Amino acid sequence: xxxxxxxxxxxxxxxxxxxxxxxxxxxxxxxxxxxxxxxxxxxxxxxxxxxxxxxxxxxxxxxxxxxxxxxxxxxxxxxxxxxxxxxxxxxxxxxxxxxxxxxxxxxxxxxxx
Amino acid sequence: xxxxxxxxxxxxxxxxxxxxxxxxxxxxxxxxxxxxxxxxxxxxxxxxxxxxxxxxxxxxxxxxxxxxxxxxxxxxxxxxxxxxxxxxxxxxxxxxxxxxxxxxxxxxxxx
Numbered sequence: 022x023x024x025x026x027x028x029x030x031x032x033x034x035x036x037x038x039x040x041x042x043x044x045x046x047x048x049x050x051x052x053x054x055x056x057x058x059x060x061x062x063x064x065x066x067x068x069x070x071x072x073x074x075x076x077x078x079x080x081x082x083x084x085x086x087x088x089x090x091x092x093x094x095x096x097x098x099x100x101x102x103x104x105x106x107x108x109x110x111x112x113x114x115x116x117x118x119x120x121x122x123x124x125x126x127x128x129x130x131x132x133x134x
Numbered sequence: 135x136x137x138x139x140x141x142x143x144x145x146x147x148x149x150x151x152x153x154x155x156x157x158x159x160x161x162x163x164x165x166x167x168x169x170x171x172x173x174x175x176x177x178x179x180x181x182x183x184x185x186x187x188x189x190x191x192x193x194x195x196x197x198x199x200x201x202x203x204x205x206x207x208x209x210x211x212x213x214x215x216x217x218x219x220x221x222x223x224x225x226x227x228x229x230x231x232x233x234x235x236x237x238x239x240x241x242x243x244x245x
Contacts, residue, residue, distance in 0.1 A: 025176070063138075064177075064222070064235040077232065111176050120165040120184060120226055123233060125176030 024048065027112050027126035035134055036102060042129045044095040044112030050124070052117035053095040055087060058109040058128070070095060071117045102133045138223055138236035146242040147213055155208045155239045157223035164226050166199055166206045167233065171220040213243045 025046045034040050046053065055067040069077035070089040084106075086098040095112055109130050113123040138159045147153055157166070165184045169177035181190050183199035183206060190197045194217075196209040206223055223236040 063237050066232065069232060113176070119228075120182060122167055122179035122182055123177075123224075125169075125178070127175050 025112055025114055025124050025126035027110075027129050029129060030127065031130045031132075033132045033134060034099070034102065036104070038102075039098070039100040041099065042097040042110055042112075042131075044097075044126055046093055046095075046112075046114040046124070048114055048124060050114035050116055051092055052115050053089060053092075054113045054115075054123065055095065055097050056111040056113065058111055064111070068097075099131075102131075104133050107132045138225055138234060140221075140223060140236040140239045142239060143237070144240050144242075146244070149214055149243055149245050150212050151243075153210050153213060153241070155210075155221055155241070157206045157208075157236050159204050159225065161225070161227065162203050164203070164228055166203075166226070167224045168197055168206070168208055169222040169224060171222060172218075177220075177222055210241075213241075215243045215245060217241060218243050 028043045032040060052071045054069050057065045057067055066079050067081045068087040073089050073092055084101050088096040109128045111128045112126045115121045115123045138157055141156045145153060165182055167182045168180045170180055171177040181192055181197045183190055183197055186199060186201045186203045188199045194211045198207045210217055218241055221239045221241060224233040226233060
């Protein structure tokens, strides 16, 4: 399988639940990203991993916890989320070089009830 | 945060019409990319422009990078329903690889 694969595609969770989003890339890229896409807002960068090290954390609440066990896999662990966290969560990968394009997954549509 | 403002926010046109989408910033970018996102999918890279004044064509789509590298435009000729989607510009500053995304333009092309 090629490209960036995200699972699950849809997730409904209660505010007290713990769940994880998974992202996998088979492109040989060395950087991976989590973005949040809400209605009427630009794409918000959450976390950046380069060579499996977290290089950026954009003031994201601690109820979101990323994990990058190797260069092909990225997780976003979720716990005690709020309804306003409902959004499309997009994973992307790229070569960590200026001007290189990102390859995005199809996203996980998260609904917090 | 270096904001990239896109205009218009929404555009609904009929098949065969031409349109232009704008991406503007007060900051200089070393390169700028355009993506298209269809419902239920992630954004897909269309083009990267690097040089001020650069023009790139992708079939019916023409992309231009401003001379000062602060703005860009996307022109679509003879729009088709398959062009429907959210168009996003994204800029890179300096030697960083991190992208800053624009506010997006949602295009609807009807028969």
